[in-house]
Amino acid sequence: MQLETKIHPHGFSLPPSLNASHPPERRGLRRDQVKMMVLDRVTGNVVHEQFNQIEKYLNSGDILVLNNSRTIPAILKGTLHRNGKVIGTNVEMRLARKKNDSEWEVLIVATNVKSGDCFKFSEILEANVIGKVFKSPLKMIQFNLQGKDLYNEIYSTGEPIRYEYIHHAWNLDYYQTVFASQPGSVEMPSAGRAFSWELLLKLQLKGVKLAFLQLHTGLSYFLDDEFVHSPEEHFEEYSIRQEDMEAILKAKDSGAKVIAAGTTVVRALETAASNSTIQGWTNLYITSDYELQLVDGIITGFHEPKASHLDMLAAFVDEIKLLEAYNLAIEQKYLWHEFGDINLII
Template sequence: MTVASAFEFELPQELNATHPPERRGVRRDHVRMMTLNKETGNVKHKRFNELPDCLLPGDLVILNNSRTLPAILRASLKRNEMILSAMIEVRLARRIDDARWEALIVAGSSKLGDILEFSPELNAVVTNENSDTPLKTILFSQKGFELLNIIYSLGEPVRYEYIDEPWDLDYYQTVFASQPGSVKMPSAGRAFSWELLFKLQQKGIQLDYIQLHTGLSYLLDDKYVHSPEDNYEEYSVSAMTMDRIQQTKATGGRVIAVGTTVVRALESAAKTGVLSGWTNLYIHREFSLKLVDGIITGFHEPKASHLDMLTAFVKEDTLFSAYHQALEQKYFWHEFGDMNLIL
């Protein structure tokens, strides 16, 4: 399916947020927030801690409780008991089950049966490869929580070229993250603090949680076109949460998703009737949203599929006009950047 928007813009390098807000002297819940009225196109410029003033009692805010993994690991590559490469980078892409992952083996030409040695207590064997993608399936020698504990002890978070320093994993976590599994932070939730969550509840604004584990979307090689429909991610929505959504809408409340991951999970469940599983749902301007009324998100780079999703909420011209204002107002982009409320 080709529905991607033709909208392009120049993102000045100085608007890439290279440091977490806390390292810039700003509380995580005091980053800037641009609000966009999806009906009128009206734009206002606020701070994120003013979010309770933008919502109404009875509204339902849904967050993604997936916890970020340090998904970059280092390993020795062995074949037939011989070490071919002493130290290569392995990027976890998505979990298949308790012991198997799809992974990007960055350096070296790995083959079926090759062994990756991460530490004396952890190795993995390459069990599958696909010529259509650089991702390989690897089977770890540990599984479940034991595997996750070792990954947390050995790995480092995925960071992109605009990030200058290897920030600690804590900077890549939301305060409410509880279920390990994302290889990239579900970053729209980063700006929330416990204090802000409490203030929302004090005002009568409901909170609930779903789970979607983000996958590795950038494969370090531009010859591999990785479309949203190629990106399968694991999600889970409880029946209780779905009931709460229906009750909220029935009583005139609005459902506000915190991030594109929440939109993808909820709309996948609505479209298929399946509350947990894998989704490759691509949401774009022709997609009719069934559950979500508004979104809290960061600012997305030119040509990103996340921009396509936003056009399901608001007309392209309205969105792009607001984005030009964000550029003029020098909002920060990416996971350590500022926020955008579309409602």
């Protein structure tokens, strides 16, 4: 699921049959055996491949940048209390954005929740509603735990966010990349999902360098089609190690390509380049008129009509060529969303 933009409608229609409802591993594939559509940035030419052939398109000296944020089970269900009385059971709360070690912005799937109400998720984990988020359906809550203790309870009591095209409650492991290490994303940074350790090793043996950053993804959809928040209002926290940033800049200066695995990586790198800071918050909205400063290519999934991520892709390749490629992907029955196929734009 992606943020929607009101800028313009993208001219394609996605058949429901192309929504990937099962992880590749449950469709009889390894994660690196999903299909890959390779789109030439300049010519618009398309080649159809399997993702485990990606090393054919990367050269020695190129640097592949991966987001190692780990997905947390961001749906919590608990008992809602007001003035010591139970007023709701099995009430769903979706974590949206971490504000500090104990406070989060959340989407509560219930009406008439007020400041001062208390959620009890387990014998250990509780949260108090402490306010509303301005011009948003989100509420601000404060947990009774923080840091590692809080994450431990979230992992033991929560479940991963899934949208309407996912019909089965898949285990959290299916929502992780193999290199995920830093907990914090409420939705999987899914472009990196198709990588296996074997494929990453194959790339390194060819001379492709790896770099990692963290951008913790926030909640992109508020279960209310009437409420479409602007991409500029979507703040996400990122962090890049100094040595990784230096390696990326060195590769760029040498004429090698910087390849971003996912829109999250593009946002983090381009924000770092613009602001000259390797950690902070980004609300960068990249569109066709944005001149990319660091990133030369992107590995990404396939995005829904009207998704703001399509506006970002238009910074890599002419929008007409992108639209032609997407219609070809539909003809070729590529699969969409986090369990779907991959688009390499290079």
